[in-house]
Amino acid sequence: MIGVRHPCPEETALLRAMFRQIFADSDAYLDVFFGRKYHPSRALLAEVDGEAAGHLFWAPYDLRCGGIRYSAAYICGVATLPAFRGRSVMAELIRRAHAELAAAGVDFSVLIPAEEGLFRLYARHGYETVFDLSRTRAPMPPPRETGFSLHPVARGRELAADSAAFLASLPMAICQSADDLDAVAEELSTGGGFAYRIRRAHGAQTGYILGRADGDKLYVLEHAGPADLVRDVAPLLSARFPGVRELVALAPGADDADPFGMAAALRAARLPAGMRGYMNLMLN
Numbered sequence: 001m002i003g004v005r006h007p008c009p010e011e012t013a014l015l016r017a018m019f020r021q022i023f024a025d026s027d028a029y030l031d032v033f034f035g036r037k038y039h040p041s042r043a044l045l046a047e048v049d050g051e052a053a054g055h056l057f058w059a060p061y062d063l064r065c066g067g068i069r070y071s072a073a074y075i076c077g078v079a080t081l082p083a084f085r086g087r088s089v090m091a092e093l094i095r096r097a098h099a100e101l102a103a104a105g106v107d108f109s110v111l112i113p114a115e116e117g118l119f120r121l122y123a124r125h126g127y128e129t130v131f132d133l134s135r136t137r138a139p140m141p142p143p144r145e146t147g148f149s150l151h152p153v154a155r156g157r158e159l160a161a162d163s164a165a166f167l168a169s170l171p172m173a174i175c176q177s178a179d180d181l182d183a184v185a186e187e188l189s190t191g192g193g194f195a196y197r198i199r200r201a202h203g204a205q206t207g208y209i210l211g212r213a214d215g216d217k218l219y220v221l222e223h224a225g226p227a228d229l230v231r232d233v234a235p236l237l238s239a240r241f242p243g244v245r246e247l248v249a250l251a252p253g254a255d256d257a258d259p260f261g262m263a264a265a266l267r268a269a270r271l272p273a274g275m276r277g278y279m280n281l282m283l284n
Contacts (some may be wrong), residue, residue, distance in 0.1 A: 002089060004096040007045040015043065015055055022079040025283070026185060028190035036183040037247055041187075044096055046080070046089045054080035056093040058101070059065070062175040063108055063263075064167070065275055070107040072263075078111070088263045094125050102266040110174070110263045112279065122262050131170075131279035136230075138220065143239035148206065150178055150236050151194040156181030157172030159208045162197075163280075166207075166224030170252060172277025188212060188221075194240075198225060198233055214240045220249040252278035 007015055016034055019025065025033075028188050037059050046054040048145065056078045063072040075097060080089040113125070119129060153159060156244060157178035167173040176184075185195045191210040200206050207225020211218060218241055220230055230249045261279040265271050 001049060001281045002092045003026050003047045003050075004044050004085070004092055005113070005194075006046075007040050007043055007055075007099040009040055011045065012038070012040075014052060015045065015058070017079060019079075020051060020185060023077070024080065026191060029187060032183060032190060036071070036179075044093050046084075046093050048084050048087065048089065051086035052081070052088075054089040054093055055080075056097055058097065058109070060106075061180070063110065063172070064175055065172040065272060066278065069175070071105060072110055073101050073106050074174070075109050075111040083098045090121075091125070095260070098125075098264070098266055099230055106266055107268070108263050108278065109266055110261060112261045115250065119259060119262065122264075127262035128273065128275075129259040130275050131259075131277060132252070132257035133260035133278070134251050134257045136251065138234075138247050138249075140238050140244050140247050141235045143242075144235040146232055146235055147201045148233050148236065149201070150196040150209075151199060153185055153197055155210070156183070156185030156195065158197065159185075159195070162205070162224055163207050167280060170278050172275060174280055176280070184210070196233075198229065205263045207238075209249070211237075216245040216248060217246050218244040220247065222250070229255055 012034060016030055020030060023215065038057065042060070044056045045052060058075045058076065061072050061074050063070045078093060079089060098109065101150040110131075111122065112121060146266055162180050163176060163181060167175065174241055179250050187193070188195055188210060191212070192214060195208070195210050197208050198206045205224065207229055209220060209223040211220040218237060223229055226232070230247070263271060263275070
């Protein structure tokens with residue numbers, strides 16, 4: 001028998017151990033997730049015959065689409081321990097989460113499938129692909145001075161004004177608070193990540209760039225500013241990450257974009273017509 005409930009505060013260590021077993025995340029990442037985003041009221045623990053079997057978490061966000069601001073929940077960490085897979089544990093977690101969120105007045109749930117096959121699985125639970133992402137790849141240029149400079153960000157909230165302006169320029173986006181940006185910047189700092197404000201040579205603020213180095217690749221996960229911002233600051237990034245050989249820049253979807261995220265309507269029969277946009281960088 002499958003039971004789903006909110007965890008007790010003293011079960012945080014259990015959930016953390018399950019999360020680590022399933023996703024193999026680092027302790028540094030788990031410190032950020034369970035320290036900043038986790039709360040028992042926004043988590044579900046599934047049990048099979050009284051034994052812990054799976055979990056689901058969510059974080060509250062607003063979603064702006066077509067000039068309207070909606071209430072949304074970002075669902076993450078939906079997973080089942082290997083011994084209990086194939087027994088509809090995930091389906092029961094999603095069903096319970098949707099019912100609880102709808103009762104609380106949340107309009108949409110959004111999520112990012114971890115692999116291609118999960119798009120089909122989530123579609124069976126009412127999700128549609130509405131978030132796209134473009135990936136541009138290029139060789140890393142040699143280091144050189146440009147007309148820009150990089151300035152490390154101590155706290156993500158320093159980017160709040162630039163982030164709000166960037167997201168306001170898009171037809172649809174997740175709205176982020178200063179606390180959300182702090183969590184993103186802290187998570188990036190746990191393993192090869194970076195957050196820079198960018199200034200022109202004369203000192204004027206130009207935008208920001210968030211990313212992570214991984215092996216011989218440098219991923220620009222989010223950036224805001226002039227159209228050629230990544231190209232203009234790539235030589236500066238090359239100097240800071242000398243082992244990197246390839247630059248991979250992620251950006252809002254273009255005609256050749258890949259499907260990235262999904263959404264489900266919780267209180268209406270379906271999603272708004274024409275709902276299509278960009279899921280910006282979020283923790284997890």
